[in-house]
Amino acid sequence: MKWGQMRQSGNVEDRRGRGPMLPGGPAGLGLGGVLLLLLGSLLFGANPLDVLNQIQGRAPTQTQEAPAADDPDSRFVRSVLGDLEDTWSTLFERSGQQYEPPRLVLYSGAVSSACGSASSAVGPFYCGRDARVYLDSTFFDRLAQNFGVSGDFAAAYVIAHEVGHHVQNLLGIMDQVAQRRARSDPATANALSVRLELQADCFAGVWGHYANRRGLLDFGDPEEAIGAATAIGDDNLQRRSQGYVVPDAFTHGSSAQRVRWFRTGFESGDPERCDTFSVRNP
Known part of the structure; x- marks a missing residue:
């Protein structure tokens, strides 16, 4: 991926090396809770619906914002985020709306957010309460070590x-899903979370579509993302961790589902094609 040709975003703050310490793991979690967090670190795209079940519930501490350092990791993140901002700003403008970009927080070890405090075991997550993406700086190394998934496009x-x-x-989709989940039985609520995650995969593919059209992707880049989606599908994760698959316990979707929806967005470039909630079998 030619990320060096992308505009670098100014919406990145660097908390690496100065985040809150969480000795012994999040308070109140026993061994089972810690194992859940470790499993969560193997999943892509944790969002508040999932993260709030895994992180501490105390209010976040105040942390002074700081610009990202000028190291290769932060330059990569700023470049990808900047291109995402440009793409989604254009797509929102086409539909008569204004895109408000999120901030991305780079951290190491642990971090406080408006959704609570989390250790790096939770993995990357988005907190809608403060409109921030939280990314541990070592996550990509763990992804490569645990799954053999590497590459800048992954x-x-x-x-x-x-x-x-x-x-x-x-777009108000997260609030709508949260309301529907609150009125649903556990199985239905879980299925709604899966559809939410699959739509985020599709939106990721939409961005990839336009990055590709602008000549920013290299040969084999789409396969990197597809390989990542395959590796972190719920069925593959469950098979690795417990030796069998329990579809009713999926949180992000199977490998096939994640690949399907990423491809839908990547091939179409149309966010309207990412309606995972209207299809019978996502």
């Missing part, structure tokens, strides 16, 4: 998925 897919949740937030 990493960009992670960021694009989280920004996809921000798009959902701006």
Whole structure:
């Protein structure tokens, strides 16, 4: 991916090396809770609907914002975020709306957000309460070590998925899903969460479509994202962690579902094609 040709965003703040310490893991979690968090670190795109079940409930501490450092990791993140801002600003303008970009917080170890405090085990997540994406600086290394998934476009897919949740937030989709979940039985509520995640995958593909049209992708980049989506599908994660698959316990969708919806967005470039809530079988 030619991320060096992308505009760098100014909406990145760097909290690496100065985040809140969470000795012993989040308070109140036993071994089972810690294992859930470890499993969560293997999943892409945690959002508040999932993260709030895993992170501490105390109010965030005040943290002074700081611009991102000028190291390769932060330059990469700023470049991808800047291109995402440009793409979604154009798409929102076409529909008569104004895009309000999120801030992205780089952190290490642990971080406080308006949704609570989280350790790096939670993985990347979006908090709608403060319109921020939170990304641990070592996540991509863990992704490569645990799954053999590497490549700059695979990493960009992670960021694009989280920004996809921000798009959902701006469009009111996250609130609608939260209201429907509150009125639903557990199985239905869980299925709604899966559809929300799959739509974020599709939105990530939409961004990839336009990055590709602008000549910013290299040969094999789409396959990197597809490989990542395959590796972190719920069925693959469950099979790796427990040896069998429980579809009713999915939180982000199967490998096939994640690949399908990323491809839908990537091939069409049309956010309207990302309606995962109207199809019978997402």
